[in-house]
Amino acid sequence: MFDVAGIVVALAVLLVIYRVIKGPRICDRVLAVNAIGTKTVVLLALIGFMYERPQFLDIALVYALINFIATIAFLKYREMGRLD
Amino acid sequence: MALDLILLIIIVICAFAAVQMRDLLSAALVLGACSLIMAVIWTRLNAVDVAFTEASVGAGITTVLMIAALSRTRRGEEGGEERDMGWVHDGAANKRFIFRHIAMLIVVLVTMGVLIYGTMDMPDFGDPDAPAHTHVARRYIEKSREETGVKNFVTAVLVSYRGYDTLGETTVIFTAGIAVVLLLRKQRR
Structure with missing residues (x-):
């Protein structure tokens, strides 16, 4: 069951990739990459249960924490035109 | 298996x-997404x-550094528009254009x-008789727990058996970090 769920989530990532590539504006791309990060967290949790090592959940949590660093950097660049 | 296939296809896309x-x-954002999927593949490989x-590093810091570099330079690609218009109404220029593209194609195909x-005589994925699994790997699997006290083999190899190697890598990364800070700090006027 976890295998099927993993495949479904991976297919969902494929759908989001379409928005990353097509996305008419840069904001669409940022949101799509953020969504991919969220799906990555779900995939990691699923892989943890697939391998019967639920401690992967902690790793998934840390991924969720570092997921939005790039988004914050992008927003700062967008608003101020520079990062420092 | 199907999951790995989909993830690899996503990486290629x-x-x-x-x-x-x-x-x-x-492009920097797409590379960040690529890194996230790559991280899932690494987890699949345990x-x-x-x-x-x-x-x-790949999805977090590299994207931030790329955006920082872009904020110091320009966002567009230099001469992006003219690059596509290789076909002009000039016989010699067209010949040069075709020749250049065929030469590039040959180089890419040969490479x-x-x-x-080069990959033909490599052992199959997960083959137990592969050279990588016949020498020191057995010792890592059997003894690493008692010799180093680390539960994960990969961690044990990285931080204990190849500790000096990792120390050297850390030195390189530290030096690169100092260089980046020097480049990115505010210029005094």
């Missing part, structure tokens, strides 16, 4: 998209530490052939 994109900021490094030929 991301790589093509990053090369094709004219907007460098979008190399959690590598996956962690990939996610924090691809050499690379594929």
Whole structure:
């Protein structure tokens, strides 16, 4: 069951990739990459249960924490035109 | 298996998209997505530490550094528009254009052939008789727990058996970090 769920989530990532590539504006791309990060967290949790090592959940949590660093950097660049 | 296949296809799509994109900021974002998927593949291969490094360095810091570099330079690609218009109404220029493209195609095909030929005699994925699994791997699997006290083999190899190697890598990364800070800090006027 976890295998099927993993495949479904991976297919969902494929759908989001379409928005990353097509996305008419840069904001669409940022949101799509953020969504991919969220799906990555779900995939990691699923892989943890697939391998019967639920401690992967902690790793998934840390991924969720570092997921939005790039988004914050992008927003700062967008608003101020520079990062420092 | 199907999951790995989908993830690898996504990586290939991301790589093509990053090369094709004219907007460098979008390309940096696509590379970040590529790194996240790569981290999932590392986790599938049970190399959690590598996956962690990939996610924090590849998806986190690299994207930030690319955006920082873009904020210091320009966002577009130089001469992006003219590059596509190779076909003009001039016989000699057209010949040069065709010749250049055919030459590039030959170079790419030859390189691809050499690379594929190089992978022909590699052992199958997960083959127990592969050279990588017949020498020290057995000792790592059997003894690493008692010799180093680390539960994960990959971690044990990285931080204990190859500790000096990792120390050298850390030195390189530290030096690179200092260089980046020097380049990115505010210029005094």
